Amino acid sequence: MLGLIELRRRRLQFFLIGLIVTLISYLVAMINGLGLGLNVLAGSALKSFDADAIAYSDASGLSVIRSELSAETIARVLAAPGVEEGAPLGYVAANVRTAAGEIENAAFLGFDPGTIGEPRVIEGRPLRPGELDGMLADREFLRFTGYRLGDVVPVSLRLQTREYRIVGVIDEGYFFFQPAVYILRDAWRSLRYGDAANAPEASIVLLKGKGLPGLRGDGFEVVDKETAFANIEGVAGQQSTVAALQAFGYLIGTLVVGVFFYVLTLQKVPHIGVLKALGASSSYVFRQLLVQVLVIASAALAVAIPLAMVTGRLIQRLPDPVPIAFDGRTLAFTTALLLVASVVGAAFSLRRILTVDPVIALGQQQ
Amino acid sequence: MLEVVELSKTYFGAAEPVHAVRGATFSARRGEFLAIVGPSGSGKTTLLAMIGGLLTPTSGSIVVDGEAIDRFDARRLAAYRRSRVGFVFQANNLLPFLTARENLLVMADIGGVDRRTARERADRLLEELGLTHRAAALATELSGGERQRVAIARALMNDPALILVDEPTAALDSTRGRQVVESLKAEIKSRNKLGIMVTHDLAMAALCDRVLEMHDGELRELSPTASME
Numbered sequence: 001m002l003g004l005i006e007l008r009r010r011r012l013q014f015f016l017i018g019l020i021v022t023l024i025s026y027l028v029a030m031i032n033g034l035g036l037g038l039n040v041l042a043g044s045a046l047k048s049f050d051a052d053a054i055a056y057s058d059a060s061g062l063s064v065i066r067s068e069l070s071a072e073t074i075a076r077v078l079a080a081p082g083v084e085e086g087a088p089l090g091y092v093a094a095n096v097r098t099a100a101g102e103i104e105n106a107a108f109l110g111f112d113p114g115t116i117g118e119p120r121v122i123e124g125r126p127l128r129p130g131e132l133d134g135m136l137a138d139r140e141f142l143r144f145t146g147y148r149l150g151d152v153v154p155v156s157l158r159l160q161t162r163e164y165r166i167v168g169v170i171d172e173g174y175f176f177f178q179p180a181v182y183i184l185r186d187a188w189r190s191l192r193y194g195d196a197a198n199a200p201e202a203s204i205v206l207l208k209g210k211g212l213p214g215l216r217g218d219g220f221e222v223v224d225k226e227t228a229f230a231n232i233e234g235v236a237g238q239q240s241t242v243a244a245l246q247a248f249g250y251l252i253g254t255l256v257v258g259v260f261f262y263v264l265t266l267q268k269v270p271h272i273g274v275l276k277a278l279g280a281s282s283s284y285v286f287r288q289l290l291v292q293v294l295v296i297a298s299a300a301l302a303v304a305i306p307l308a309m310v311t312g313r314l315i316q317r318l319p320d321p322v323p324i325a326f327d328g329r330t331l332a333f334t335t336a337l338l339l340v341a342s343v344v345g346a347a348f349s350l351r352r353i354l355t356v357d358p359v360i361a362l363g364q365q366q
Numbered sequence: 367m368l369e370v371v372e373l374s375k376t377y378f379g380a381a382e383p384v385h386a387v388r389g390a391t392f393s394a395r396r397g398e399f400l401a402i403v404g405p406s407g408s409g410k411t412t413l414l415a416m417i418g419g420l421l422t423p424t425s426g427s428i429v430v431d432g433e434a435i436d437r438f439d440a441r442r443l444a445a446y447r448r449s450r451v452g453f454v455f456q457a458n459n460l461l462p463f464l465t466a467r468e469n470l471l472v473m474a475d476i477g478g479v480d481r482r483t484a485r486e487r488a489d490r491l492l493e494e495l496g497l498t499h500r501a502a503a504l505a506t507e508l509s510g511g512e513r514q515r516v517a518i519a520r521a522l523m524n525d526p527a528l529i530l531v532d533e534p535t536a537a538l539d540s541t542r543g544r545q546v547v548e549s550l551k552a553e554i555k556s557r558n559k560l561g562i563m564v565t566h567d568l569a570m571a572a573l574c575d576r577v578l579e580m581h582d583g584e585l586r587e588l589s590p591t592a593s594m595e
Contacts, residue, residue, distance in 0.1 A: 001475050002461075009463040009504075274459040277420055278520075279448020280476045281441070358447075359420045361459055362411055362532055 002275075003288035007295060017260055018296045024253045025304035025338050031249040032330050033312050035242035037323030042235045044173030045107070045138070045180040046228060050116045053212035054228045055086075055205040055220045062223060062231035064091050064176070068200035073219040077205045080217055084209040087117035088202030090188035093178060094157040099146030106141055107175035108155070110188020110202070117206050119182050124149045124168035132187040135164035138172050141179035157191055176232060250337055257338060258345025261293050265349030269356055277361035282354050289353070290346055297342035301335050367527065367560050368417070369393045373426035374583075375412050386412040389426065390585040392578060396527065399554050399561040401571035403588070404580035410564045411532055413580065417562065418451050418530045419443040430528065448477045452521030452559075454550070456533040458513045460505035466516045467492060467501040470523050477524035484523075491519040495549055511542040518550050522557065529554055531563040535570055547573050 007014050046054075055077045060067035069077070069088065078086045090110030095103050111117035113129050119136060127134045135153065147153055152163050164183060172180045183191070185202065193199035207222065215222040223231075230236055265272075272285050309331075312324040375387040386409040394400055402410045415421040417428055419435055428436050435446055447453075460469045467488050474484030492501050495515045500508060508516065514534050521529050531550060535543030547563070547570050554561035563574060571577045577588040 002464075002472050005468060006463050271461055274455075274461070275472075275476065276444065277418075277447065277453060277455075277459075278473060278476055279444050279446070279451070279524075281444050284476060359415055361453070361455055362415055362420065363456055 003291035004295070006288075007292055014292070014296060017264060018300050020260060021257055021296060021300035021338075021342070022304045022307075024256050025300050025334075026308055028249045028253040028338065029305055029308035029326075029331065029334050030311065030324075031245050032334055033308055033324045033326050034322070035246055036327060036330055037312075037325040038238055038242055039229075040325045041174045041177050041323040042238060043175055043229050043232050045109070045175040046232070047225060048172055049206050049225065051087075051206035051208055051225065053207045053209070053215075053222045053224050055207055055215075055222045056228075058216065058219055058221045062221075062228065063233065064203050064228075065093075065233065067203045069202045069205065069220065070198075071201045074201055074205055076217050077207070077220050077222075080212075080215055080222070082209040082211045082215065083207055085116055086208070087112060087115035087206045088185065089117045089204050089206055090185055090192065090201075091175070091203040092157065092188065092192040093176065094155050094191060096145060096181075097154045097156070098144070099151070103156075104145060105178045106145075106155075106181050107178040108188060108191060109175065109180060109182050110185035110191075111182055112185050115206075116208060119170040119172050119180075121168040122171050124166070126168055127182070127184055129184070131167070132184055132190070133162075133164055134167040134183070136168040136170045136182040137166045138170050138174075138180045140173060141181055142166075142169065144179050155191070158194060160194070162191060177234070253338060254341035254344065257297070257341045258348055261289075261342060261345035262348045262352070264292070265289060265346075265352050269352070270360065272353055272356045273358055273360035276356060276358035282350070285353050286346075286350050289349060290343070293342045293346040294339070297339050301338060305331055305335060367395050367431055369427075369429040370413075370417065371427045371429070373413070373416060373428060374424050375409070375416060375421065376424045385583050387416070387423075387580075387585075388583040390580075390583075391426075392585060392587065394560050394562070394576075396560050397555065397558050398576065399551050399574045400563065401574035401577045402562065402564045402580055402585075403566060403568060403571045403577055405566065408580040409583040410580040413585070414530050414532055414562065414564045417528070418453060419446045449524060450526050450528055452524070452526040452529045454514070454517045454521045454529070454531040454534050456536050458517040460508075460513055460516055460520070462504070462506045465502050465504055466497055466508060466512070466519075469505060469516055470520050473520045473523040479524065487523060488519070491522055492516075494553070495519050510537050511546060514538065514546045515549060518546070518553060522553055522559075525557075527559060529559050529561040531561065533565055534563065535565065535567055540569065543567070543570060544573070 056062050056067040057069050074088050092108050093105050094108050096106045098104055113127055127136060147166060149166050149169055152165050155162050155164060189199055212222050213224040275285055309326050312326055315322050315324050370390055370392050373387055373390040377384040377386060390413055404410045416423050423436050427434050438446060470488035471484050492498050497515055500512055534546055551573055565571050579586055579588050
């Protein structure tokens with residue numbers, strides 16, 4: 001009762017505290033969003049592969065750029081114990097001339113229709129076998145380049161320019177910090193290796209099965225998707241930077257929120273003394289504070305989280321957007337953590353509440 | 367109802383121990399209104415704080431309705447204060463962000479009184495003390511006299527047996543001070559409580575049934591009060 005009435009009566013004071021908690025929560029949510037956005041940029045397409053594990057050539061050091069698999073090695077991978085299903089996949093970065101005439105990079109992935117390597121088409125149609133001049137373009141690729149379904153895209157690699165028509169739109173995201181484009185594996189071989197004899201058949205093999213990560217064989221090694229993601233060039237450094245940012249964000253957020261509620265308690269010491277002199281138990285006083293903390297923190301989070309999401313969407317509309325993304329799990333974690341931080345901050349205050357001597361109500365502290 | 371036996375309080379924080387109360391002994395019964403007078407620093411407020419369970423005595427005993435409260439732990443002392451003691455503080459100590467009525471309801475909330483009973487009791491007390499028209503005023507909007515009367519009403523909210531009052535007229539002029547003490551006395555008498563008031567104002571003390579004097583921590587009885595008037 002008391003805690004809620006005080007919230008109502010001291011609106012300005014609690015509004016200002018709530019504002020600080022809102023800004024801190026917003027900052028923490030934005031840092032998380034930026035971290036997640038960088039991860040998406042690094043390889044959301046890899047993460048969304050319909051696979052339990054990925055096979056690389058054993059000499060590649062888990063680099064998809066260096067990994068090259070022959071038909072024989074692919075056959076050995078597919079015959080390895082535990083493998084239930086597999087799909088060879090090719091990768092190459094190529095230059096794309098955008099609709100505006102600029103040159104941009106895109107990740108070209110070569111797949112076989114009907115395998116687990118085939119992406120889900122959300123608009124248009126899938127590629128047909130033998131359709132060597134067709135491509136499935138990611139939504140990000142279309143946004144990036146200004147092309148639309150049905151357009152012809154000029155692609156340059158090794159001093160040659162080829163054209164592909166966009167027949168379908170997919171939603172796989174980025175691969176190696178570039179928007180993903182899917183073409184047939186035969187088209188990929190031609191794009192990457194030209195007419196070279198004995199050209200590799202694929203860069204990697206997507207695998208489904210049990211107990212596959214850690215598997216090694218003649219010319220290949222198998223890892224799970226998380227390991228594959230962490231081995232994308234530049235991702236390890238980026239991940240540690242993002243993790244440090246998140247950790248500092250959570251730490252500072254927790255401390256600031258906690259300290260604010262502790263200061264709030266310090267301001268109330270005279271009133272706490274009176275309440276205790278009147279017979280209020282420490283738990284009664286703490287409950288009043290806890291109600292206030294939970295109301296303020298909940299209100300702050302109810303504003304900060306949607307605000308961060310709206311900011312993220314607005315940033316995405318910028319001509320040159322900063323990578324930012326939010327997912328339910330991260331937001332739920334951030335919300336829970338900041339709520340816990342608020343309660344922990346209040347719990348610090350409990351010690352102070354316990355030590356308030358009710359005799360101060362008499363105006364004497366001897 | 368109340369028996370104070372050889373009660374002492376010594377503070378050891380300073381270089382020399384301070385004997386605030388030395389072997390105070392007295393008893394009182396329900397329906398009585400006692401005054402404890404004495405100069406500043408004589409130990410009267412310390413004595414009141416020990417009877418009210420705010421301070422622990424160094425030695426001696428305080429027995430209230432047959433229970434030695436000097437042996438209570440902090441938890442039992444808090445329960446004792448909320449159910450058996452009503453305090454009226456020198457600075458009234460109303461919570462400034464609450465209205466007069468809410469200050470009473472908080473006391474009931476602390477005491478675990480159900481809301482309906484609390485509301486009825488608060489409205490009745492405010493009416494008895496002539497404060498119905500000020501029930502919705504914030505504590506900061508009340509005059510000094512009104513604040514003390516609200517403090518008296520708050521002290522009576524949980525129907526305690528013991529009303530302890532610390533310099534209730536310190537911030538009031540003599541007319542308003544007298545009105546406050548008379549209101550207090552009327553409530554104590556009509557509800558058959560034991561009231562103990564600490565004051566340095568002999569005129570206010572003269573309104574009480576008995577007067578005890580503290581001097582350098584020692585207590586002695588001065589009554590009958592009629593001789594003081």
